Amino acid sequence: MASSSVCDLDRTTACEQFQPLVARTVKSLQVDPRLREDANQEGMIGLLNAFDHFDPDKGVHFSVFARSYIKGAIGRGIFGTTPTAEVPVGDSVDLSLLDEDGGGGKSLGDPETALMESLALRDWLDSLAPKDSWLIWRRYWQGATTAEIAVELKATVHWVNERHRILLSRGRQTLMAA
Secondary structure, eight states: OOHHHHTTSOHHHHHHHHHHHHHHHHHHTTOOGGGHHHHHHHHHHHHHHHHHHOOGGGOOOHHHHHHHHHHHHHIIIIISOOSSOOOOOGGGOOGGGGSSSSSTTSOOOOHHHHHHHHHHHHHHHHHSOHHHHHHHIIIIISOOOHHHHHHHHTOOHHHHHHHHHHHHHHHHHHHHHO
């Protein structure tokens, strides 16, 4: 199906036509058989979100665009994770997570340490090249997928994923040095 014809569909028809994409994604993620029905439902929610956000003028086929939304919805709904590890920075740090009991079983340290880490990350972000800081800003502050970022940068998804991995690695090194 050509990506431009997706815009001619209503949400129900799009769900029916792209349901096999959700099923293939669930299968590729090797979801436990007991959770497959829930994973399919979460994947369909991701498919609807992709349908709502899809822009055929970006030049990406709908199924490629939708796959990241589907995987993200399944990850959040079934596994309780996001597709990539998100690093809280600056104003997004929830200080309630910093106490001994609120860190999900793992202490994140005292608020002073968290503030120092946040400042170190902010300095690191300020030191990045404009393209790199834009990539991080789009991913974590605006919630863009790597596929969306790749289209905007006129780059491949592989390049964005690799650059993202490198930047997170450098960010972690900055945190360890703080």
